[in-house]
Amino acid sequence: MAGRHPSMPKKAWMEEEDKVNASPVQQPDELTEVQVLQAGWDQTEQEQQQQQDRDQKQEQEAIAVKLDERVVGRVVLSKHAPNIVKSIYQWLVSNTEESAQHRLDKSLLELAEEHPHDVVVTLLRCSPSCDRAAATMWRLMTSSARTARKVMAELCCVLKDWPLHRTSTSDGDDTDVFVLAATKVLREILQPTIYPMEVEAHFPLLLLVLLFQISASAQQTPEEVETLCREWQQEESIPTSPSRFAVLTLKALLCRLGYDMLVLELGKKNAWETLVNAESHHWAVGQLARVMRRIARKERQRIVLRLEKWLSRNEPCWEVPAMAFLVEMLASDDLRVESVRVLKLFPRYLRSQCTVMRQLVLRGLTTLSKRPYTARKMEFLLPQIVELLPEVEGDVAGNALVVLNRVLKELDVHMASPIALQLAERLPTFFDNESSYTQLLSIHFFRDVMNFVAGSGKEQLKRHVRQSVIPLFFHLHDENQQVAKAAEEALLNAANFLKRKQLANLLETQQKWRLSECLLEDDSWRTDGYLRQSLPYLQSPQQPLRLEAVRFIGLIARQVEDWHEEELPIIYEAIQGMTDDISSSVSSLATQTLFIIRAAVSLPRTAPGVRGLSYRLWKAWKTKRSALSFLCCCCRA
Template sequence: MAERPPSVPRLAWLAGEEEKEDKDGDLPEEEQEQQQEQEPTCVLKPTEPEDTTIMAIEGMAGSGSCDAEACAAMQALLAESDVSSLEHVPSVVRCIYRWLTSNTDVSATQRLPNALAELTHAHPHDVVVTLLRCAPSCDRAAAAMWRVMVSTMRTADKVLLELLPVLADWPLHSTFTSDGDNKDVFALAATRALWEILQLPRRPQRLKVHFPRLFLALLSQIFFSTEQMPEEVDTFWRGCQREGCLPTNPNSFAVLTVKALLCRLGYENVVFEVERKHGWDTLLNAETHHYAMGLLAREMRGISRRLRYSIARYLVEQLNRKEPRWEVPAMALFLELLTACPDIRGWGVHVLQFSPRYLRSECREMHRLVLRCFILLIDRPLMAKRMTFLLPRLIELLRDADGEVVGKTLCVLRKVLQARDLPLASPIALQLAERLLPLFDSDASYVQLLSIRLFRDVMVIIAASGKKPLRAHIYQSLIPLLCCLHDENERVAEASRETLLQATEFLNKGKLRQLLEMEQTWAVAECLLAEHSSRADEYLRQSLLYLQSPQESVREAAVRFIALQGMTNDVSISVSNLAAQTLFLLRGTERNSSTSSRLLGMYDHLRSAWRRRPSLRGSGWLCCWSSAQS
């Protein structure tokens, strides 16, 4: 065989010589001699080394040759080529993959480590994305290539960085390779590749560095594959199952990959504890996914502080995106990390950046999570002051029908108001007072307590310019507070007393304050009616609402107030007649032995009395009573 010119890669030369010999063998000796004189020694032009490289590899892929000389030739071919300047890397990768697929000899996969590693180091994006496209189910040949590609620290780092965006982009990742191919890549294809990488005897050197992002990407994949399964993904996964023994559902496979990732980093105890508490099964349910995230985060308190910190940082980035995905589970995980890592609480400024958007969302669970974050962060006075701009939205949340959301909102509001150096502006004070008044009658005692206390705070910190507009709301609060003085919950009763005292000071009612301090409750009611007879109708309407209270002491207080002697002389004949009749009934039933039977009798007689007064039933202040009885 003639000597190979230095400008021609070895494999190209070998292919040319073999082809030449095959043709020469079919010719007579004379013609062979003539052809040797006329033809050049190489059949492949050396002027296009890159095209020659690809042609040679394609020829090998088509022939299925796996002998030692051919493998050595492929290594030499790639080694002698300037892989950093190759423009057709995807074609080379596909050729290598086809060559490995056509060879059943396992030794073939052990003969190209250096060449493939060099190609991966020079062109990580093209190599990784092309392999995900041509072998998404990660068969034997692809698995062998992945093992080679992460065999060194410098290539493993680049491979993992290329896998990350694909893993995090469910269900398909859109990207281009240098050959112009823009076919989307399945996120599950990257998960399948990562699974093979995690099965290596030794974990890649850089796996721990990229653990936070890999971990979060896999968790998001579990969530999305549980909530939605596009038809194309379902078809792809069935194909993956035919390749090997894989779980029926992709979300279960993602859970297995998370477990494998944790175990490879030495966190088997986390996997065990979550398993023991059925957390992995809970993670596979869309309705309980965020609860499982909280459990997982609590069990991860044992991992290194640096890794927890990194996970929290990436979660903040996720939640700060303009179009966030997976936000409820991400917030649940971030909340638990805040609880476990007090040093992260200095990130309150970042939380305030994305919280307004989530407070405006219609997701009640997100409201709960954001409010819980605020409660953890608001202990810092500076943080509480910075939250002042959220007051309008927090006040709107007091309309929520969920008692937990309202209770947490009241906690946050009180902390924010207490941290302010400036008086509360009139519009905010009026809006807040209006929202608080209905909460005095909440079925949840802690909502009652917090709303009454916050109402008192509003009266204390209201700006001087806002006191006059607030007076109407404070007058409306007097009867509810008087009734709440008799609440069975001692803390509610005490808070009502303190708020009433503040109200008398705000309204400049010295006599009412003195009676309250002397605990002459009924005298307070009489004094109130005597001084504000024009409000008698409103007071009566408010008292009627408390006749339906589940607490006997509150119902009795309402009835006694209705029957006050002072109302028998009311300017309204209907009101004065009703008050006189109610007083008569009260005095008659006081002779009964049982308090409960007394109240039951009073309730029935009051209903009859109201029904005999159609003129009153038509009045606006009786609408709520009439509708309640219908």
């Protein structure tokens, strides 16, 4: 080691010596070599990955070439079509590059054109959720004029069923297809950037199948369908309710066809929310149909013809919403020919056990009967509507009466006569209906019926008219002034028809206080029948009718001398039961009438058998049975 230079301080020299004796430091050229080795390793991995990608692409391209070879330019056997569809779908699932999305377009289009059923059903089975790969295939098939019509037709076939579409493909696979999967596909292709023109051609069918799908899914949804919806909800933000998902799809359909304002209007009316409620669904369907009456006549014709076709089949799950939509469509005045065509559907649905269905049919007939031309075509329905009368109540019965009245007015009197006789017998039962609308219609209609009977039928009609006199007499005192006026007009017609001049004269001169005496004087031999008809009015909710019933029954008791033993206890007990009436006027009159009866008639001692009969009749009256109940009691005795 060299010695210290004289000019260098000792301390500095010692530090320098320490540096020299220290371990050698790694040289720059050694570091570069490590880095090069590391870089070489990374480059090898990258090359390997690139090679794998190249191999995979070659493999994918080989698969694509084989698929093209099987499809393009060759005739594919039906049994092979489902497997090829699956292979194309799997190819798209594993090949996510944008540039490869359309590699197999030509093969798929040729396959869809030649085997649309196998392609549509197989793809729905492969991807019920309509994932990226499936959506790519659907977009291609529905955007091409070559295949869109066939594919949409197959989708519509699936959409018509609920909850599963039962079918099989050419390879023997008969697995059911989720109808909701087809709905999701429809929503996918209704996007503005994809929307195919073929949707317009299938609009009536798509509109109706979505409506009926909402109806069915609102009532009951199988667990497997709900599971499918939950899976969708995890993938994307969509409603878990199948009915609400169908509503969204329906709204999208209407918007794509340019009916945005109708969608907004129905939203303001809360129709979309009502549509998913099972109990109010048919009402919301009718509301939608009323709004749809504004669309073009050609579209409405197509909808009505589609509804006619469906209602001609036996498809119970769709019947109520289909009829609800049809009834509203028939209100369009420019669908005259279609309205006559659908009349043949109504006999079957008038016999339906479903109350809502009968209501809808009668409402539709009420609308159609407004047009004289259509009303004349409805003659064949009259017997069935007459038979239906005892089974319907309230405003539904009122609609039936309106239809009968309008149709009878369009018929020749000889053709109308048989139906009019049946109505003369049944109409009085509606004089006391709870619905004032039906009550008023029945009285007006009874007045008109007397003009619809001709020839020998008039003798038969007399019996029914006589039986209507007492109910009409009591309704002269009805609290509803319209009903009272109608009863007065009908009673005047009845008096003229029966040629009871004194009764007619009292009505014309407004001497109503003398009518009760006139009725008993002119027709004294019918006092027993008058008694049975009067008793139910003692239980009327209207105070004026109860008051008149007490007065009239008391008059019967005073004027009839030759009493049967069984009848006097009936009238006595009936009046006595009114002495505690809620109305002081009624109870006071009943008390006075009892005194008059006791003074005029001495109650005889009745034999045990007669006393038992009287008790049974009294019990029947106390339980508010009809006048027929009293008659039946007497007959059985």
